[in-house]
Amino acid sequence: MKTSQLFLVEEGFSTLEELVYVPIDELLAIDGLDEETVEALRERAKAALTTIELAQKESLGDNQPAEDLLALEGMERSLAFDLAARGICTLEDLAEQGIDDLTDIDGLNSERAGELIMAARNICWFGNDA
Structure with missing residues (x-):
């Protein structure tokens, strides 16, 4: 029997944020999920995000x-708090980073780190929003 976590990953969900913010209709379209299950999943994801955020705030200080x-x-949101814990609190701080500075963050590979850094540079250094 597949675990619910494996089932959700196979359906394309990789973060708690996705479970919380994806439209309910998208979750209900997945075979095997009824409204009660979807609501329970979303509540658990919200609670987990709240717990993570509180723990991050406590460890962040200022x-x-x-x-x-x-x-x-x-x-x-969770990645932004991970970055802030490392002193990367603003878009400008992120723009000043190199890929190697970020790849040791759990769940952040070099490709995604590069995309985020370039997006920050485009906004901060070049005045582009894209």
Whole structure:
């Protein structure tokens, strides 16, 4: 029997944020998920995100991610808090990083790190939003 985690990964879900913010209709379209199960999954994901965020805030001290970092396209809230814990709190801070500075963050490969850094540079250094 497949675990629910494996089942969700096979359906393309890789983060808690996706479970919380994807439209309910998309989850209900998955065979084997009914409304009660979807609601339970979303509540668990919300609770887990809240717990993660609280733990991150406690460990961050004064290092909080700035709104511009949180608003960057492709930036997940949990990743923004991981970056802030390393002193990368603003979009400008991210733009100044190299790929090697970020690849030791869990769940962040060099390709995605490069994409986020370039997006930050495009906004901060070149005035482009894309």
